[in-house]
Amino acid sequence: MTGALTAQQAQSRKEFRAFADRHIAPHADAHHRAQRTPPETIRLLAEEGLLGLPVAEEYGGGGCDAVTLGLLAGELGRACSSLRSLLTVHTMVAHAIARWGSHSQKETWLPRLARGERIGALAVSEPGAGSDAASVTTRLTREGDDWVVDGHKKWITYGESADLFLVVGRSAEGPTALLVERDTPGLRTELIEDMIGIRASMTAHVYFDGCRVPAANVLARPGLGVSHVVGAALDLGRYTVGWGCVGILDASLEASVDYAATREQFGSLIKEHQLVRRLISNMYTDAHAARLLCLEAGRLRDERHPGALAATSTAKYFAATAAGRAAADAVQIHGANGCSSDYPVQRLLGDSRVMEIIEGSAQLHQVGLAEYAFQERGPRSDR
Numbered sequence: 001m002t003g004a005l006t007a008q009q010a011q012s013r014k015e016f017r018a019f020a021d022r023h024i025a026p027h028a029d030a031h032h033r034a035q036r037t038p039p040e041t042i043r044l045l046a047e048e049g050l051l052g053l054p055v056a057e058e059y060g061g062g063g064c065d066a067v068t069l070g071l072l073a074g075e076l077g078r079a080c081s082s083l084r085s086l087l088t089v090h091t092m093v094a095h096a097i098a099r100w101g102s103h104s105q106k107e108t109w110l111p112r113l114a115r116g117e118r119i120g121a122l123a124v125s126e127p128g129a130g131s132d133a134a135s136v137t138t139r140l141t142r143e144g145d146d147w148v149v150d151g152h153k154k155w156i157t158y159g160e161s162a163d164l165f166l167v168v169g170r171s172a173e174g175p176t177a178l179l180v181e182r183d184t185p186g187l188r189t190e191l192i193e194d195m196i197g198i199r200a201s202m203t204a205h206v207y208f209d210g211c212r213v214p215a216a217n218v219l220a221r222p223g224l225g226v227s228h229v230v231g232a233a234l235d236l237g238r239y240t241v242g243w244g245c246v247g248i249l250d251a252s253l254e255a256s257v258d259y260a261a262t263r264e265q266f267g268s269l270i271k272e273h274q275l276v277r278r279l280i281s282n283m284y285t286d287a288h289a290a291r292l293l294c295l296e297a298g299r300l301r302d303e304r305h306p307g308a309l310a311a312t313s314t315a316k317y318f319a320a321t322a323a324g325r326a327a328a329d330a331v332q333i334h335g336a337n338g339c340s341s342d343y344p345v346q347r348l349l350g351d352s353r354v355m356e357i358i359e360g361s362a363q364l365h366q367v368g369l370a371e372y373a374f375q376e377r378g379p380r381s382d383r
């Protein structure tokens with residue numbers, strides 16, 4: 001379904017797919033099993049300019065539009081959700097700096113992030129603060145020209161290897177965002193292993209023990225860390241995760257079609273059994289619907305349309321839940337083979353579970369989307 005794309009976007013998608021098919025997909029299962037992404041793979045993405053694709057050209061990025069970024073996330077998601085997650089968190093950090101950073105923060109960080117010389121990670125969640133990001137307890141104390149960071153962040157994607165953490169803690173002014181470099185004394189990370197999905201994404205605990213950070217690293221005004229900085233980052237994260245789920249849908253569908261066309265039971269290929277066909281029809285429909293919702297969100301983002309936020313939430317919610325259905329059905333179609341690590345559908349199932357939890361759980365989107373519905377209906381819904 002490329003007809004709705006510009007010629008340039010369609011060409012980019014072709015190139016993203018060729019890159020992912022050649023360099024990412026063949027290794028996805030091995031990285032999943034090893035629970036690591038080798039540094040060479042991250043370097044390759046950086047050398048291709050893919051990590052800086054949405055960063056403005058004046059800072060050395062590709063300056064791509066939202067649709068093109070979405071297409072990249074979709075192709076990476078089809079090949080490997082862990083690497084798509086790298087794109088997501090890295091671009092979230094760059095986006096937050098571009099949106100809320102000072103001139104000098106942009107000059108310092110954006111070119112390095114665009115070139116992939118520094119990998120960004122978003123450190124918001126804590127053992128006691130998940131969906132309610134404003135309840136973070138990591139302590140930020142001002143001492144002269146520095147801020148001192150004390151706390152524990154958990155579930156930080158690529159936390160084990162990232163170079164630059166966008167941390168949200170609590171200062172006297174309220175939730176506050178600041179940038180902390182990995183080599184800051186007092187910062188320590190610890191890999192979290194055996195996750196159900198995105199197992200190569202080196203999710204980690206990040207501990208801050210008296211980390212001293214220059215005041216120049218505070219992003220936006222203290223107190224605006226969640227409402228503005230995380231808000232902007234999450235909106236972009238939802239968008240690329242939504243597209244990543246389109247990738248999971250595509251991969252589930254392709255694996256299911258291929259398997260059903262070769263596996264025989266009861267004297268015929270299983271693709272001839274109508275109940276198997278129904279599973280594939282539902283996957284096919286969901287993949288198209290999710291792609292169209294993500295495309296619409298991308299176009300509205302490119303137009304800076306006020307409806308872009310709601311469209312992004314709708315697309316992420318639909319694509320994530322549809323990816324969950326598709327990956328589960330893909331395992332079903334593969335039978336026992338689907339339960340083994342010999343086929344990629346087992347990985348897709350685990351990855352899809354994560355998609356309904358991150359960047360706003362399915363329930364949080366359900367709560368928020370109803371609110372958009374009431375707003376769109378206007379005063380009538382106040383009765």
Ligand SMILES: Cc1cc2nc3c(=O)[nH]c(=O)nc-3n(C[C@H](O)[C@H](O)[C@H](O)COP(=O)(O)OP(=O)(O)OC[C@H]3O[C@@H](n4cnc5c(N)ncnc54)[C@H](O)[C@@H]3O)c2cc1C
Pocket residue numbers: 089121122123124125129130131132154155156157158195197198203354357358359360361362363364367
């Ligand atoms: C693989 C992985 C990678 C992650 N990467 C990062 C990262 O890079 N950076 C980072 O900061 N965090 C990261 N996270 C954490 C993620 O952001 C949180 O898991 C998410 O915000 C949900 O929080 P929680 O897990 O604490 O669940 P909770 O907030 O405790 O929610 C538990 C359940 O209650 C439901 N619930 C909560 N509140 C409501 C409500 N108001 N209405 C209805 N239902 C509700 C939720 O939907 C969920 O089903 C990651 C998580 C995972 C699993």
